Amino acid sequence: MKAIRIKFFQETASFKLPMWNGSLLPTYPLPPYSTVIGMIHTLCQWSTAHRIKLSIVCNNQQLGAAQQGLYRGYIGGATFNKVTEETESRWPIVVEGAFNDYIGFTTRIYTTEFLVDRYYTLHVMTENEEDFNKIIEAFNYPPVYPSLGRWEDSIRIDEVKIVEIADKLVNGKLNCFVWLPERYSSLQGFSTVWKIPTYYNLVRDKRKFEYIKCYLGERGDLATFRLDEEGEHVLLI
Incomplete structure (x- = not known):
């Protein structure tokens, strides 16, 4: 099977989870499929x-x-009728309200998780030759500065290469970290299940994602995977 292999480095990234406890902004441990698909489309x-x-x-x-x-x-949103020394000391940000009053706000500290110094290998297969050639061109000559996730989290593209992926699935130990769809995993019932977004459809102007249930595959875990011509692990979705 013919595929495009792209190797790249990312210094920092934060792929925010759709949860928030008020003080911690957590990240997925690996980029979600939807984020990678979005980068390719961009x-x-x-x-x-x-x-x-x-x-x-x-x-x-x-x-x-x-x-x-x-x-x-910002937190707060307290209302008061006039600005005094006390309200100014309590609320660093004061704005005029709609009813001849004032509203006070203050900042708060959040803790954001970041992923640092990551090396990734991406394999891509397409349904037609036109898309295949377009992806090769886009990663060799990016029309915009390439990033994965947030715009400021740029990537350094180290390799773009056409490779062959074996049809045969093999069983063995992983030598990398990867999202491990259930059909490839031996971790069923023994690890946390992640719902990883892929594509989305617009429903009433809101994104409705498709999800794949995955485990976080780590080095040494038993799994089913394919190999490319140079022995790189491939787990296609």
């Missing part, structure tokens, strides 16, 4: 969904999430 400048098969693995020896405290957002 670089190819596709305005409609192109269905592709992909596999993304992290080649680091360890996973770790750095944390950074920052001032972000």
Whole structure:
């Protein structure tokens, strides 16, 4: 099976989980499939969904999430009739309200999780030759500065190569970190199940995602996977 293999490095990233406990902004331990699909569509400048098969693995020896405290957002919303020394000391931000009153706000500290110094290997397969060639062109000559996740989290593309992936599935130990769809995993019933978004449809102007149930596959875990011509692990979805 012919595929495009892309190797890239990312210094920092934060792939925010759809949960928030008020003080911690957590990140997925690996980029969700939807984020990778979005990056490919952005670089190819596709305005409609192109269905592709992909596999993304992290080649680091360890996973770790750095944390950074920052001032972000506002809390408060207290109303009062006039501005005094007391209200100014309590509320650093004061705005005029709609009913001849004032509203006070203050900042708070959040802790954001960041992924640091990640090396990734991405395999992509397409349904037609036109999309295949477009992806090769987009990663060799990006029309916009490539990033994965937030715009500021740029990537350094180290390799774009056409490779052959074996049809045969093999069983063995992982030498990387990867989202492990249930059909590839031996961890069923023994590990946390993650719902990882892929493509989405617009329903009443809101994104409704498709999800794949996965485990977080780590180095040494038993799994079923394919190999490319140079022995790189491939787990296509």
